[in-house]
Amino acid sequence: MDQRARSGTYGHAARPQLLEDRGRDVLVVEGHRVAALGERQHGGRIGVVPHHHVMGDLGGTHAGRLGEESYVQPQAGRRPVHHPGQLAAADDPHHERSRSTHERQGYPDALRSADGSGRGCESMHPMTENQPQTAVPSPDEAAPEGTQPGLIAREQDVLAHPERYRILTGDRPTGSLHLGHYLGTLQRRVQLQNAGVPTVLVIADFQVITDREDPGDIQRNVFEILKDYLACGIDPEKTITFTHSAVPALNELLLPFLSVVSLPEMERNPTVKSELAASGQKTLNGLLLTYPVHQAADILFCKGNLVPVGRDQLPHVEQTRVVARRINERYAGGRTILPEPQALLSPAPLVLGIDGDKMSKSRNNFISISHTAEETAKLLRRAKTDADRHITYEPETRPEVSSLVLIGALLSGQEPEDFAAAIGDRGGKALKDAVTEAVNEHLAPIRARRLELAEDPGYLQQVLRTANEKANAMADATLTEVKDALGMIYY
Numbered sequence: 001m002d003q004r005a006r007s008g009t010y011g012h013a014a015r016p017q018l019l020e021d022r023g024r025d026v027l028v029v030e031g032h033r034v035a036a037l038g039e040r041q042h043g044g045r046i047g048v049v050p051h052h053h054v055m056g057d058l059g060g061t062h063a064g065r066l067g068e069e070s071y072v073q074p075q076a077g078r079r080p081v082h083h084p085g086q087l088a089a090a091d092d093p094h095h096e097r098s099r100s101t102h103e104r105q106g107y108p109d110a111l112r113s114a115d116g117s118g119r120g121c122e123s124m125h126p127m128t129e130n131q132p133q134t135a136v137p138s139p140d141e142a143a144p145e146g147t148q149p150g151l152i153a154r155e156q157d158v159l160a161h162p163e164r165y166r167i168l169t170g171d172r173p174t175g176s177l178h179l180g181h182y183l184g185t186l187q188r189r190v191q192l193q194n195a196g197v198p199t200v201l202v203i204a205d206f207q208v209i210t211d212r213e214d215p216g217d218i219q220r221n222v223f224e225i226l227k228d229y230l231a232c233g234i235d236p237e238k239t240i241t242f243t244h245s246a247v248p249a250l251n252e253l254l255l256p257f258l259s260v261v262s263l264p265e266m267e268r269n270p271t272v273k274s275e276l277a278a279s280g281q282k283t284l285n286g287l288l289l290t291y292p293v294h295q296a297a298d299i300l301f302c303k304g305n306l307v308p309v310g311r312d313q314l315p316h317v318e319q320t321r322v323v324a325r326r327i328n329e330r331y332a333g334g335r336t337i338l339p340e341p342q343a344l345l346s347p348a349p350l351v352l353g354i355d356g357d358k359m360s361k362s363r364n365n366f367i368s369i370s371h372t373a374e375e376t377a378k379l380l381r382r383a384k385t386d387a388d389r390h391i392t393y394e395p396e397t398r399p400e401v402s403s404l405v406l407i408g409a410l411l412s413g414q415e416p417e418d419f420a421a422a423i424g425d426r427g428g429k430a431l432k433d434a435v436t437e438a439v440n441e442h443l444a445p446i447r448a449r450r451l452e453l454a455e456d457p458g459y460l461q462q463v464l465r466t467a468n469e470k471a472n473a474m475a476d477a478t479l480t481e482v483k484d485a486l487g488m489i490y491y
Helices: 155-160 179-194 204-208 218-232 248-252 254-256 263-267 269-278 293-302 311-333 373-381 399-414 414-425 427-454 457-486
Strands: 017-020 025-027 033-034 044-050 130-132 169-173 199-203 239-243 306-309 342-346
Touching: 017 199, 130 306, 155 204, 169 179, 169 293, 179 199, 179 218, 179 399, 204 293, 218 239, 218 427, 218 457, 248 254, 248 293, 248 457, 254 293, 254 311, 263 373, 269 293, 269 311, 293 311, 306 311, 311 342, 311 457, 399 414, 399 427, 414 427, 427 457
Parallel strands: 169 199, 169 306, 199 239, 306 342
Antiparallel strands: 017 025, 025 044, 033 130
């Protein structure tokens, strides 16, 4: 199938129920259980309602504050366009009737509504396995407070109809990936890829220079990440892995996208604020200011409609939806030329570094996928624990010990409580030894494959070249469509 025909919407959740409401499909997703550090029982409940062509002014040429909605009628003779992945078919006889006041309670300020304000970090990311609970929430109480209707999608729908979706996610090439990336994002990407969901991964080399004066060896780091991807199971026959700088049309999309976002909106974006604080820079540069809009271009250049994220990254997806909606309304006469993506939401396990802080390349407290077994053992011997010799899994009261337990459990296929119980009163050294064994045993085939890839740089270059060509074809097609809507096609 032509890649451009596979547009759709983003999603993740637990057991679904399909309800009917005034001729509209309403998907309700139950709460789910997450084996994550500090959050054994996750009560997040997700509801998804169709947004159809409920498109608002959102601060465009009309007076009105951001978040207030007004309807845009399709141009005469033009049938509303539904992208695959939307919940109602284009021939739904109830479509026009479903666009009611009930469905348009007003979008919140997408550039301010955030469940958290954590740093955007190096990935657009994470997911862990969820276990369903039994309560069925209403759509209104299901989504995180302050988020847009239709923002969250459900995993069951994605897995049932993978052809309706296209995932866009990726990493900034600031070095090789570590256990936090592997447990939080890489494993999940491979699962979704193998489930048949078309996947596009961006190695965001341009975004390395948003918040640092010394970007490091970007070329080397790009290939380090590519080796990590391939060694962990990313299949170049199924997944497109490209670099920002090799796709000019993607970056050109930033120009029309910036025309629909105001300076105050960008300045108050929580990601911009947190990135600036984390970078230690005193002044806000233009690239960091436009960073969230650039991420919108990352997602929409391939008509990506599913973005795996944590709750702290929902503002990325919300802003992308705002950009897509405004482009469609302002320049395309209400036609859907860009999909409004959804978030595939699930918290990743919080993996602490050997010093007890969040595992991070910038803190140099990580266990890398590329480390040798000996390097791993040496690092884990230095890992912070506590004075209590009895090993338990209590994330809130014993975070350092519990993080080690969680790593060992996840990599050995056990429950954290069982992994801790097997160590019992043997203390921190026994815990570190058990975790070292679990890490090295699990990563052994990945590390072996990575060494093989390192011996064949020509293959790595070919993988990247082929993927960049595919990404360019998608970006060129999308840019042409946007230019056509703008009236900028001259011959």
